Amino acid sequence: MKLHFAPTSPYVRKCMVVADELGLSDRITLLASSAHPVTRDASIIANNPLGKVPTLITDDGVALYDSRVICEYLNDLGGGHFFPAHGAARWHALTLQSLGDGILDAALLARYETMVRPEALRWADWTAGKLDAIRTSLTHLEHHPDVLDGAMHIGHIAVACSLLYLDFRFPDLNWRQHYPTLARTIEPTLARESLKKERAVA
């Protein structure tokens, strides 16, 4: 398999965590890319017209995206249990994944606003709206730690990847200090080798 990859993409990280957990990483060749919200990468577009990472090319030459599809595919390929097959457990895991991905979407838009957009064109209300979405989401997780109960599934992985992205790009949010219950609850996930690993194109 091949994966259009960017070392700092939290959505790529989600996929690689699932791959690592299931012993599939060695079967994935990482393809360097320069995905960017404004300057688009033609090499990705050839496989995914949206021009985004992660995009996976399977051994059969089929392009799969986005991270949710790739993670479920890898889970299936590796016989994993990160996507409960049916019932309440499935909807819970998938909704928690949506929450983690939603935190990431907000964080990425806030980052683009404050780092990519020319300074004179930045809109403080936009950034404030995105940071508030992060805040209400972390507050929810702080007050409902039970949503993180049970064996690790894609919901834990998505939330953990979103928190590591906040560590990386928004250290001033200091989420561990402001959401101590969340910090304790997610710690077993963050402590896994798959989450701690730094990755780069070989």
Next chain:
Amino acid sequence: MKLHFAPTSPYVRKCMVVADELGLSDRITLLASSAHPVTRDASIIANNPLGKVPTLITDDGVALYDSRVICEYLNDLGGGHFFPAHGAARWHALTLQSLGDGILDAALLARYETMVRPEALRWADWTAGKLDAIRTSLTHLEHHPDVLDGAMHIGHIAVACSLLYLDFRFPDLNWRQHYPTLARTIEPTLARESLKKERAVA
């Protein structure tokens, strides 16, 4: 069930199309909301800390989001076949859904940039990047009409909802004229009652 609803949200439309197709619409009470990328709606946040529509509250009182999770849940509840259960058909349908959703993401960001953001703070390169993502995606569908082969699944529904959103908010793109093969290929989906229906909170 209850659904946090906005009449112009294309992601809400996706969910309601699936509900209609499976005869579930009458079981869903639509909740008026004022989801907005900057001014957030506290009534949604109480059920979904991201503050986004669609958010579904099941008859068991469980909140599900986002549209992908809700659509798969409704498909399961109604015994539908819009989500192939496994194998290549599943990954194909889910990736096509990602493409439709990705077109929508780009279109919504372009719309926020040109209609919500104060005029003095607009960045033409940002809008151009989003419109280019729409263009490369529609070009892909134009050149690979076979990706829309077969019985209607969630991929067709997502692509159809994205095209109807372009009709609604970006009529100048004139996608039917520029992508005639796509227009012909998606026509059977667009012709379904579920796609044509206008919806409003009762």
